[in-house]
Amino acid sequence: MYNIAIVAGGNSGEYEISMKSGKQVELNMDMARFRPFLIEIRGKKWNYKLETKTFPVDKNDFSLTIGKRKIRFDAVFNAIHGTPGEDGKLQGYFDMLDIPYTSCGVTTSALSFNKTFCKDVVSCYGADIAGHVHLNRDDKRAVSLIKKNLKMPVFVKPNNGGSSVGMSKVKHKKDLKAALDKAFHEDDEILVEEFIKGRELTCGVIRSKGKIIAFPVTEIISKKEFFDYEAKYQPGLSEEVVPAKVPGKVAETCRKISMNLFRNLNCKGIVRFDFIFSGKKFFFLEVNTVPGITSASIVPKMAKAYGWSYTDLITNLLDEII
Template structure:
């Protein structure tokens, strides 16, 4: 097939996307496809308008890649692509909206509240509201951002204002939520719509205090235990809830669903990643490897599924 790979982008996750893109491009070539590589930015829309390919493989992360905007453009151009469509991409990117959907459908989420921080004109009111509703420790992060960019774990009230400003650099809406202490796990999901399968559960043991940007992407930044050493009933529940979350948002082809196992041994869902990282240190390929799929095989499976779903 003739496949265009869009990668790079302009979000805070650009460096990760460059690495993801290189991996995808190499895998597709290894599988015999003709590849057109595009380091994408909104200024390069002309490149997309002129594309003549069988499929577009999205190696983008974050804004203008994972949020449904590029998917909408590709839909208008009638260009098939790998992964979720406009609505599911936008919902997954909007942490507050997706949490509402999960909570209404029986999935446990952390208590949270959103704040409009446009222009930070009402900073003192925001700080006081946060103090009123959230005992420390708690988390402040952008409502729409990935890879823990802009995230602060607030351990004392003196950190609140700076944490709000940090999150506001990435989004006009911030999310404040209870900090859930526990084990970090993630479940990759793959499959045709309605027939999705969970891959082995991964436990993530970060070298830093939590699974931050460096832990995710720097070699040796975290340890991935695959499969996670968990009781069978908890493993089954995580897999079922991951598939349920994927389906609730209407995701397609693949996603990765992140959880914290709290101190009561219950899974608390954090988010669904519709375009999870596919770098050499990424989680999804590690899980696939556990069931005998090489990186190249995994990328080819995404291509095959996309032809079925689109």
């Protein structure tokens, strides 16, 4: 029997979703093999709750003391979307303590969490990316740089964000300033990129039993202007078609590109590559290294279409690291 810490929560706008992901993992873990402990990480508070009692984590060795029992963990299931679970911070901490975890390592997590750095690196590996500009808070040339280098419409995004928080699609130059202010409210760095007209396709890739497996490609059809926060989490505002209704060759190419990127970026666990398919090209949007795994999330649907139950998915992720 292995003790598994499921870490959830985190310090971003994705806190609630992460708590849902964590609870779902706890509910569906194979209890014959694993003993789950859902640990909420929120700022400096790292707590395990059992009925009405709260037990703080000892950060010196990532252990719990319950009564006279000291509980150490054989592995960590990482369900924190956003910082500090998706950007390499917790990965560094667990590496120092020699505790294995289900997601990508420090460098891959940190790189992929920085949307601009990640785009620039994947473009070196041959992926297509949209024209973009990277801005810092004190950059006085922001609006003129965008006007000079990019075609409208553009997406203005916090560079280190997720769940479309603080993001806008801007059609008119006069609206740029407000969109920049909104994004700078969330982050000190911003990515502005050209809008690519096309279909949104996403591909989940997992390393399991020595193999890299790509799940069936999924199309995201948003009823909103784009796949924004509401469309992501309000039922009925988006449709996820698994497998995507695209020609077999298109799906195959998308899976190949995703598996290559998974290899090149040295990913671990389950990650989701997002693209806009336009013309014959797959424009890389981002890679989610801790994708949502609530009951309504895309990854469990992809796994199901591949033939894995939710429990299979959790078990396979844990078997990879134990």
